[in-house]
Amino acid sequence: GENVEQHPSTLSVQEGDSAVIKCTYSDSASNYFPWYKQELGKGPQLIIDIRSNVGEKKDQRIAVTLNKTAKHFSLHITETQPEDSAVYFCAASYRSGGSYIPTFGRGTSLIVHP
Amino acid sequence: ETGVTQTPRHLVMGMTNKKSLKCEQHLGHNAMYWYKQSAKKPLELMFVYSLEERVENNSVPSRFSPECPNSSHLFLHLHTLQPEDSALYLCASSQESGQPQHFGDGTRLSIL
Numbered sequence: 001g002e003n004v005e006q007h008p009s010t011l012s013v014q015e016g017d018s019a020v021i022k023c024t025y026s027d028s029a030s031n032y033f034p035w036y037k038q039e040l041g042k043g044p045q046l047i048i049d050i051r052s053n054v055g056e057k058k059d060q061r062i063a064v065t066l067n068k069t070a071k072h073f074s075l076h077i078t079e080t081q082p083e084d085s086a087v088y089f090c091a092a093s094y095r096s097g098g099s100y101i102p103t104f105g106r107g108t109s110l111i112v113h114p
Numbered sequence: 115e116t117g118v119t120q121t122p123r124h125l126v127m128g129m130t131n132k133k134s135l136k137c138e139q140h141l142g143h144n145a146m147y148w149y150k151q152s153a154k155k156p157l158e159l160m161f162v163y164s165l166e167e168r169v170e171n172n173s174v175p176s177r178f179s180p181e182c183p184n185s186s187h188l189f190l191h192l193h194t195l196q197p198e199d200s201a202l203y204l205c206a207s208s209q210e211s212g213q214p215q216h217f218g219d220g221t222r223l224s225i226l
Contacts, residue, residue, distance in 0.1 A: 004156070032212050043118070043204050043217030044157070089157065093212055099145075099164045100212030104157040 002027040002094050006105025014113050019080050021108045023090035024072040030092040032100060033066060033073045038087045038107075047088075048075070080112045117141045120205050120218035128226050129195060135221045137188040137205030145211045146188040148180060151202040151220070163188065164211040192223075200225045 003026040013019050025033075031052040036044035050057045050064045050073065057064050061080075066073040073092075077084055087107045093100040118139045127133050139146065145164040149157050162169040163182040170180075177199075179191040188205055202222050206215040 034214060036217075041219070043206075043219045044215075045217065046214045049214055091157075095212075096169060098167055098211070099162050099169045101162065101169065102159060102215070104159075106154075106156045 002030055002092050002101070002103040004090060004092050004103045004105045006090050006108060008108060009106065010109045010111070012111045012113065013080055015080060015082060017080055019075075019077045019084070019110055019112075021075045021088055021090070021110075022072060023074070023092075023105050024070075025092040025103075026071065027092070027094045028068075028071065030094045032093040032102075033064070034091050034093075034102075035064060035075050036089045036091070038089065040086075044089055077110075080110075082112050082114050085110055085112045118205060118207055118216050118218035120203075120221050122221060123219065124222045124224075126224045126226060127192070127195065129197075131195075132191070132193045134192065135190040135203055135205075135223075137190075137218055139186055139188075139205075139207040139216070141207060141209075141216060143207035143209050143216070144185055145208045145213070146182060146185070147206040147208075147215065148188065148190050149204040149206065151204055157204070160190075162211065195223075195225045197225050199223065 034049035038044040063076040090105045091102045093102045148160040161180040181189040202220040204220045206217045
């Protein structure tokens with residue numbers, strides 16, 4: 001199976017600063033790496049994802065990088081805003097039979113101070 | 115409107131009760147998932163239904179029983195639960211397995 005480690009568990013930044021969250025995975029067969037944002041009282045919501053044939057992907061203030069050799073991937077948020085405050089989860093999916101099985105990290109609580 | 119609706123939002127039950135959690139998706143997806151979310155722990159995948167194939171996490175106790183009558187509906191039947199089963203239970207769906215998942219807002223389950 002897969003093992004995903006996520007760091008840090010808590011990240012506190014000032015509005016306008018950048019935030020970086022890092023994840024490592026163990027199964028080199030994993031090929032799909034999504035990031036989810038979870039706000040209080042809500043389910044996780046996909047914010048960006050990357051597949052193993054791509055090294056970097058960007059969507060406005062959010063970017064994800066993937067290093068397959070080192071088996072780690074990172075979420076970068078620039079120009080943080082208070083509404084970015086939430087818990088962020090990374091995940092890695094490996095194939096089991098005909099299905100892809102996602103394994104999640106423990107989450108990072110991001111706090112953006114105005 | 116998330117497209118994935120879970121009911122009830124909150125459930126309190128005794129250890130001897132039988133109840134069911136319901137999930138419905140209106141996104142035309144072919145894969146559906148149950149997760150358990152406990153404080154200080156990673157999201158734990160419990161079951162996956164994808165193209166009539168069921169994949170289950172072998173660590174999930176038999177007191178949890180899933181049912182997927184069609185691609186739009188998913189149930190989690192609960193029987194003789196333990197206090198440690200108290201958690202947020204999340205349902206998700208995706209177009210196919212390995213595609214981005216859309217989550218519901220969960221059912222907060224408390225076992226007395």
